[in-house]
Amino acid sequence: MERLMPSEIPAALAASIVNPATYADPPKINAAFAEIRRNYPFAKARVEGFDPFWVASRHADVIAIETQPDIFLNGAGSNNLAPRSSVDMVKAATGENNLIRTLVTVDGAEHKALRKIGFPAFTPKALKALEADIRDIAREYVDRFVENAPHSDFVEDIALNYPLRVVMSLLGVPAEDEPFMLRLTQEIFAADDPDLNRSKTEVTPEQRLAAVSAVMKDLEDYFGKVTKEARERPTEGLNSLIANARIDGEYLTDRQLMGYYIIAATAGHDTTSNTVSSAMWALAERPELLAELQEHPDRIDGFVEESVRWASAVKTFMRTAVEDAEIAGQQVKSGDWIMLSYHSASQDEDVYPDPFTFDITRPRRKQIAFGTGPHACIGQHLARMEMRVLWEELLPRLDSVRLAGEPKLFKSNFVVGPKTLPIEFSVR
Numbered sequence: 001m002e003r004l005m006p007s008e009i010p011a012a013l014a015a016s017i018v019n020p021a022t023y024a025d026p027p028k029i030n031a032a033f034a035e036i037r038r039n040y041p042f043a044k045a046r047v048e049g050f051d052p053f054w055v056a057s058r059h060a061d062v063i064a065i066e067t068q069p070d071i072f073l074n075g076a077g078s079n080n081l082a083p084r085s086s087v088d089m090v091k092a093a094t095g096e097n098n099l100i101r102t103l104v105t106v107d108g109a110e111h112k113a114l115r116k117i118g119f120p121a122f123t124p125k126a127l128k129a130l131e132a133d134i135r136d137i138a139r140e141y142v143d144r145f146v147e148n149a150p151h152s153d154f155v156e157d158i159a160l161n162y163p164l165r166v167v168m169s170l171l172g173v174p175a176e177d178e179p180f181m182l183r184l185t186q187e188i189f190a191a192d193d194p195d196l197n198r199s200k201t202e203v204t205p206e207q208r209l210a211a212v213s214a215v216m217k218d219l220e221d222y223f224g225k226v227t228k229e230a231r232e233r234p235t236e237g238l239n240s241l242i243a244n245a246r247i248d249g250e251y252l253t254d255r256q257l258m259g260y261y262i263i264a265a266t267a268g269h270d271t272t273s274n275t276v277s278s279a280m281w282a283l284a285e286r287p288e289l290l291a292e293l294q295e296h297p298d299r300i301d302g303f304v305e306e307s308v309r310w311a312s313a314v315k316t317f318m319r320t321a322v323e324d325a326e327i328a329g330q331q332v333k334s335g336d337w338i339m340l341s342y343h344s345a346s347q348d349e350d351v352y353p354d355p356f357t358f359d360i361t362r363p364r365r366k367q368i369a370f371g372t373g374p375h376a377c378i379g380q381h382l383a384r385m386e387m388r389v390l391w392e393e394l395l396p397r398l399d400s401v402r403l404a405g406e407p408k409l410f411k412s413n414f415v416v417g418p419k420t421l422p423i424e425f426s427v428r
């Protein structure tokens with residue numbers, strides 16, 4: 001019989017999984033979630049300044065919630081772990097629960113219709129046609145990296161820019177606009193991080209929201225021009241697909257259009273960057289792994305898959321219940337807010353034996369770091385392919401690699417990975 005679990009997480013522990021700084025300290029965040037999985041696997045967190053929320057920490061519970069999309073909605077509340085004050089401000093500013101109206105913040109028929117627009121660009125077949133171009137981009141970065149031996153900040157030299165180039169070429173954004181897109185993405189995703197946010201200081205929730213809104217405004221200005229041009233001269237790029245898409249004969253509304261561009265431009269590179277640098281970090285600490293992958297390049301797929309789990313770069317999304325339901329023996333009420341912890345689900349001992357061992361033989365079907373259900377990451381095949389191609393190009397040229405300093409991580413409870421990864425390496 002299943003043990004009756006407490007329905008509330010102790011206050012200090014709950015506060016630690018909200019605090020962006022905890023996510024920048026892997027042993028700390030891993031220990032916090034290990035304790036939550038052990039003693040409070042599906043329980044409520046009450047944290048000052050936030051509406052109370054349930055925390056789904058186990059693989060099975062994340063799946064149970066994501067596969068009941070009519071009960072647990074993305075758009076019926078904030079789908080981000082935001083403090084009450086910014087949730088209220090967003091509502092006042094937009095009349096909706098989320099700042100942007102996009103795939104991850106809508107549900108049901110609207111979600112289905114929007115997802116259908118971008119979907120053709122992300123199928124394995126469509127991506128196969130891009131592989132040679134992506135390999136060219138990878139080679140360019142690898143050549144430059146090798147030339148700069150023996151030192152590199154791997155984040156700066158490869159992880160940050162390679163995925164950006166890939167996504168921007170898929171979208172059809174010209175190369176000269178990439179630094180602008182990168183800066184704006186970081187200002188959104190690292191809005192709490194004084195090294196990267198717009199004001200370069202610690203921010204209050206109010207300042208954070210004001211800064212993110214200003215970034216959105218810049219993106220709207222940029223994409224307003226993109227829409228105009230794409231309607232006059234359609235191209236093959238995803239941006240053009242979005243600009244010219246129609247639902248029931250009508251172009252997307254301005255809010256849908258902006259949301260689509262923004263998610264397409266932002267969701268695909270920070271996530272992949274963080275995963276790629278986490279993978280290099282794992283490699284730098286495991287000389288035997290480099291030798292194994294060089295000897296058995298067919299194991300690179302397993303390496304990519306494990307690095308996606310290991311990094312679990314997207315930490316959280318939120319859902320809101322619109323009906324009463326039972327999860328893990330707990331009674332969830334209509335209106336309740338729920339955190340899906342992909343970070344914790346990716347370390348669930350019941351699914352991943354020795355979760356803190358980097359093991360490239362784990363079965364791919366268990367991957368939860370891309371989510372599951374109707375909102376499962378639309379870019380997952382692209383992410384896997386671009387990472388495989390990068391390692392196929394880079395690994396044969398490496399003779400050795402080790403850490404040359406302490407890596408530093410982003411402070412965020414949303415998308416996290418190394419901000420710097422100093423390495424020393426030799427080439428063949």
Ligand code: HEM
Pocket residue numbers: 066103104105115167263264267268269271272275308312313314317342369370371372373374375376377378379380382383
């Ligand atoms: C390793 C890299 C990546 C990780 C870890 C990741 C993770 C995720 C996660 C956890 C979700 C939410 C899933 C859910 O609610 O069930 C998501 C959604 C999404 N991702 Fe990714 N992602 C990655 C790469 C990409 C790439 C390369 C793109 C596109 C260029 C992309 C575009 C999206 C979009 C558009 C959604 C929203 C889908 C929807 O709500 O229907 N992602 N991703």
